[in-house]
Amino acid sequence: MSNVNFAVRVGTAIPRSVSLHPLPPAILTLVPAYRGLQFILVGDDIVIIDPDTYEIVDVIPA
Structure with missing residues (x-):
């Protein structure tokens, strides 16, 4: 996803029409606090x- 109509910053609510993806197990191993969360890619940012x-x-910059 590269052209989005929302601000990519903490606290912003994104449209519910955006498809979310489960976080890979490797990320959850590194950051257990992310368990239960999902992600999208905007440009190269997670x-x-x-x-x-x-x-x-x-927001994890590339």
Whole structure:
């Protein structure tokens, strides 16, 4: 995803029409606090999303 109509920053709620993806086990091993969260890619950035609220929890720059 490269052209988005929302601000890519913590606390922003993204549209529910965006498809979320489960985090890979390797990420959960490194950051157990992300368990239960999902992600999207925006450009090269990994954007961690709370699937209950669709709010951005973290942005990991490429």
